[in-house]
Amino acid sequence: MSEDGENLQPRDHHYLFAHRVLPGLVFAEPSRFAQIMIGQGEAFLMQVWGMIPEQFGLAERVEPAGLGYSLALAEDATGMITVRLPPPRAVTEAHMVAVVFGPKDQDPARYFTLELGYSLDDRPRTVLGEWAQGGELHANFGDGPSPEEGAFRAAIARLIAGG
């Protein structure tokens, strides 16, 4: 449901980037992904975004306005890459995603999503999710925080701390 009440389907370009391609790249080579994002994150994201329509034969292309990222180290020494997406307009499209790195000899990477959703009375909400098992399994953790980076990072930290 959009803000004007119209039912919208997620755009393939937007959905594939957040839910398939980016987690695919992360889980294929976590260390390589981290290296690229540290050094050339913006160019890399733009390049991947731009390649998706051709790679997947999509008719509709979504402009990358709003695509960006940030790096952060948490107090517990986990590293986090937060990727901001163009504003979502349909359920399951993501506001942002985050890749969380622990020490290399532990769990190599976790991939979280903050998705647009709607409550039963049609008010916009967010949904916190995770792609796990190498991107094969999607977990839904219910209501998420406001779509701001700090709130997203804090919600992930609470989730990880709680097991």
Place this chain on the structure above:
Amino acid sequence: MRRPTELWRRIRSGVDALMRPPEGPVSDERAPDLLAPRVYESRRFRLSYPGNWGVVEAEGEGEGCSIHSPGHSLLQINIFEPTVPADEALEAHAEAFSDTLTRGFERDEVAGWGSLEARGLRLRGPLLAHVPGELRIFAAASEAATAVIIEQIYDEDRGLVRPGFAMIASSFELGIGGRR
């Protein structure tokens, strides 16, 4: 939610294509081409770099550039005018990286970068808590400008890329087009 098998195959194929050079943006580290160096020159500095490395000019007000290896090592140069004390510039840069990459790293002082009388810091640890490597930050001031140089090298690529970094350092001249 399990993915439909056919869709998953298409996705895997698309991701594989993105990961595979030369089509995709991801490439493996390669030895620097030292036999056909390129020259980069701006108002305040000049340097030579390996022929198979790339340069991205800094955007915004400041002068500078980033020089990228075919893999993911890089060297960044920032020029500050008017000049600022080298020690101040060095510590400010080290602090700026602390929240994003280097908190808790081993920290050593190193001296000199190429022919520059620079003060430097070597910060060693897993970058972004994950990839073993190091940042080396150097700062040097001339009468006209202060240069801050940042080298980012991953441990697994160090032996391969070090000659490229050495070429840049040994050729770097600060003060071109103005007072030295």
